[in-house]
Amino acid sequence: MSTRMRNTALALAVGLAVAGLGPVAADDAITQDGYITGSLVVDWNTRLPENQDANGPKEGVADVYNMDAAVGFTFYKGTIKCLPYVFSRHLGRVLQEGSCTYDLDVGVINPSDTSQKRVVGKLAGQRPVDRDGQTDLNAANLRMEVQTIGRATGFTSKYAGLLTASPIKAKTTLTDLVAEATKQSATITRMVGGNQVSLTLGDVDPVTFKAVTVPQGPSANYPEAVVNGKLIYSYETDNWFPTLTASYSGQTDTISGGMKWVDDSDTSGHYELNILFNEDKAASGEAAAFTDAQGEDAFFQTDPGKSTVNGTIAFQDTRVGGVETPVKSEVKYNVGLQMVTPQQAQVLWKTLLLIPNQLYGE
DSSP states (O other): OOHHHHHHHHHHHHHHHHHTOSSSOTTSOEEEEEEEEEEEEEEOGGGSGGGEETTEEOTTOOEEEEEEEEETTEEEEEEEEEEOOEEOTTTOOEEEOOEEEEEEEEEEEOTTOTTOEEEEEEEEEEEEOOTTSEEETTTSOOEEEEOOBTTBOOEEEEOEEEEEOOOOOOOOTTTOSOOOOOOEEEEEEEEETTEEEEEEEEEEEEEEEEEEEEOOOSSTTSOOEEEEEEEEEETTTOOEEEEEEEEETTEEEEEEEEEEEEEOSSSEEEEEEEEEESOOOOOOGGGGGGOOOOOGGGGGOOOTTSEEEEEEEEEEEEOOTTOSSOSEEEEEEEEEEEEEOHHHHHHHHHHHTTOHHHHHOO
């Protein structure tokens, strides 16, 4: 095929993708291994000894997340740079406020020739965080900007709503103690074999989503969605448990299940995903009397009849002497879908993009 013909074919494929047309409709459930693939390399610059002083991390030093990931026939490539809060050692005065700045190219992939890709816009802007661990996304400028290409009209779509994580704590010479976050507990449920299993987690760190809008894009067939609920992290096991709802296009999905951490070695490990969409409602009546609580493992039992995001997110860490935590993490995505729609996969992905510190940190 000539260069001109290849460019014409790519332009047609891009136009179809941005317009929301293609071989598979975004709201059709699919089963596919390796739907989310690619890599994320995190340079934990704030942990390096040369970037530390008496106040902790030096001002202006950011942890950098270099992403190159494909989500179906779309991709996200670029950086997220996160600055931590920095406090004065003596009085706990704020020297630097925390924030994450996004600069990700977003694009589409030609379904007929996956070597052909085209950038169609950006996920860009800043996500600040206050001392209470809250991000007011309504006041932030984090957004998806997609260009007009051919007959496909471009658009700008913002993140919005309120995102809340743990409050930011300061360590000072007046106390020489770090204020410990108050331990929280949470009870979560799921259905196993037609029975409801309940689990109480004794030491958790939830990230709360209150009417959080995740933006439309990267193409027009992935609409805005409003996310509510919690992503719950268990300090006891390093596992994550979503208890979320996502509303879009006149429907509301529930998101449950879990992400199980598995240590492979002193410097490597992986999350095993068993994230469920629209799991059955709890058993009622006589059936409820025979529910069998099976502990945390019950949240990672697979079921071929359920809509599931599965697969792994693997970590390979680099450590240096004198630093307790990794100074570099190489992350590999190998995430599949089981009877999940591309729209649902995009909603989950764009939700997780909001919490790089929590999801990939240690």
